[in-house]
Amino acid sequence: MSDDQPEVPVVCTECDTRTQIPLDDVADAVDRHNDQIHDGEAVAEVDPAIREHLADRVAADIGLLD
Ligand SMILES: [Zn+2]
Numbered sequence: 001m002s003d004d005q006p007e008v009p010v011v012c013t014e015c016d017t018r019t020q021i022p023l024d025d026v027a028d029a030v031d032r033h034n035d036q037i038h039d040g041e042a043v044a045e046v047d048p049a050i051r052e053h054l055a056d057r058v059a060a061d062i063g064l065l066d
Contacts, residue, residue: 005022005023005024006022006023007020007021007022007023008020008021008023008026008046008047008050008051008054009021009046009047009050010026010029010030010033010044010045010046010047011044011045011046011047012033012037012043012044012045013043014037014038014043014044015037015043015044017044018047023054026046030044030045030046
């Protein structure tokens, strides 16, 4: 069932890491990482190129582009 769960890359410029996170968990994972490692600073984020793509897709999914 989890086969169609898309994964999105999260990049952290300070840790110099790039991690694939399932879409459902990505917001939590980013929050947790920034909380635990960066004292709450928003350092880690979804790869900006992907985020744009996702935003388009989510917008399409919820009908914003109709
Ligand atoms: Zn980090």
